[in-house]
Amino acid sequence: MAYHSLYTLFFLVVLHSCTLVFEGDDGDSDWSTGQIMFPANTFSIPDSVQQRFQEDAERLALRDIHRDETDKISLIEIPDPLIKTYYNGLLHLYNANKIVERDIVIQKYNIHAFPHPEMNNVLVAVDTTAQWVKLWQEGYRFTGNSQIDQLLNQYQLYIYEYHRWKNRHVVELQAKKSINILALAKKFQDIDGVIYAEANSAIGDGDNITAIRKTAYVVYEFSLGYDDCPSGCIHRHYWAFRVRYNGTVEFVDEYGSPLP
Numbered sequence: 001m002a003y004h005s006l007y008t009l010f011f012l013v014v015l016h017s018c019t020l021v022f023e024g025d026d027g028d029s030d031w032s033t034g035q036i037m038f039p040a041n042t043f044s045i046p047d048s049v050q051q052r053f054q055e056d057a058e059r060l061a062l063r064d065i066h067r068d069e070t071d072k073i074s075l076i077e078i079p080d081p082l083i084k085t086y087y088n089g090l091l092h093l094y095n096a097n098k099i100v101e102r103d104i105v106i107q108k109y110n111i112h113a114f115p116h117p118e119m120n121n122v123l124v125a126v127d128t129t130a131q132w133v134k135l136w137q138e139g140y141r142f143t144g145n146s147q148i149d150q151l152l153n154q155y156q157l158y159i160y161e162y163h164r165w166k167n168r169h170v171v172e173l174q175a176k177k178s179i180n181i182l183a184l185a186k187k188f189q190d191i192d193g194v195i196y197a198e199a200n201s202a203i204g205d206g207d208n209i210t211a212i213r214k215t216a217y218v219v220y221e222f223s224l225g226y227d228d229c230p231s232g233c234i235h236r237h238y239w240a241f242r243v244r245y246n247g248t249v250e251f252v253d254e255y256g257s258p259l260p
Contacts, residue, residue, distance in 0.1 A: 035081055036218060038247040040091035049094065056113040057087035058178040060211045065180055066117060076155065076183045078119075086211055089218045089243040096249035101239050105222040114208040118199035119178035121160065122185050124171045130193030136162060136171055147191045155179055172200060205233045217244040219252075226260045235260070 042050060061082040066072045096102050105111045126133045132145035141159055142149045151157065156176040163170040175181070181199040188197035206229050210221045220241045225233030235257035242250040 035085045036088040036092070036243060036245050036247065037084065038088065038092075038245065040088055040095055040247060042091060045091060045094055050091070052112055053090040053094070054083075054087055055178070056090060056209055057083050057085075058119060059113045059115070059117070060086040060209065062117055062119060062178070062180055063210075064213075066182070072180075073183050073186050076180050076187070078178060078180060085213070085218065088247070089211070089220060092243050092247045092249050093220060093241060099241075099249065099251050101251045101254060102241070102249070105224075105239050109207065109222075109224050111207045111209060111222045111224060113210075114206055115202045118181045118201045120175045120181070121200035122157075122173050122175070122181050122188070122197060123200045124173060124185075124188050124197045125168050125195040126171060127193045127195055128169050133169070133193055137169075145191070145193070148188075151184070151187055155184060168195065205229045205231075217242045223256070224259070226257075 058078060061078050064082060065075055065078065093102060094106060126136070128137070132143035132148060135143045136159065139159070139162070141152060152173075157173045158176070160172040160174040163172060175184075185197040185199055188194050206225050208223050208225065210223075212219045220243060222239045222241075224237045225235070226237075227234040237254075237256040237259050239254050240252040242252055244250070
């Protein structure tokens with residue numbers, strides 16, 4: 001899988017394509033409504049697939065959060081009902097094995113959500129003259145700085161690596177569960193001794209899943225990106241599905257560049 005720094009542009013293009021295909025039914029901007037709570041049968045779904053779908057669902061839910069400019073920088077915890085909606089929908093899609101196009105996106109190409117936005121890893125550049133930083137340098141998790149330690153404890157953050165780069169020291173923190181790293185980084189930025197904090201985001205481009213909640217169903221759009229993806233995939237092929245809130249799956253359309 002390759003990555004591309006112009007991912008944001010790609011994501012806007014995907015959203016535009018969904019609007020064209022499903023014109024007349026605006027996406028639901030309220031994450032607390034429109035839920036696929038009807039559980040899917042997981043008996044025939046391998047644990048590894050369920051784990052990947054869980055990650056996909058968390059990322060799709062976080063993308064919903066990022067559509068709201070206030071929630072994007074303030075809501076750290078990803079709402080569980082929103083994650084469950086996308087997760088249940090993906091499981092229902094997996095079980096719809098009589099739909100030929102489902103076999104193509106899940107079995108043949110194994111398409112998953114592109115890893116953006118970041119959900120687990122934050123980079124914190126630190127002032128090495130700050131007293132609390134010395135404990136991080138020595139490998140300790142907690143620093144004695146109440147603000148830092150509260151964030152570490154509340155969001156289950158652990159030191160993944162302490163980078164001693166030529167021009168500055170940067171601590172790479174890893175969250176045990178998926179959260180809104182963009183909003184978390186903002187919390188770190190206001191602490192004395194922190195030079196900057198930012199999500200350790202992937203760059204590049206590749207295959208992707210997008211989703212938009214509608215009045216009665218969720219639209220899932222799977223896409224296969226190919227040709228020069230390190231610089232931004234030149235070509236992209238799409239498959240769109242509806243998963244209704246009762247778990248019913250429908251194939252909608254296939255379009256885009258010819259398959260490679």
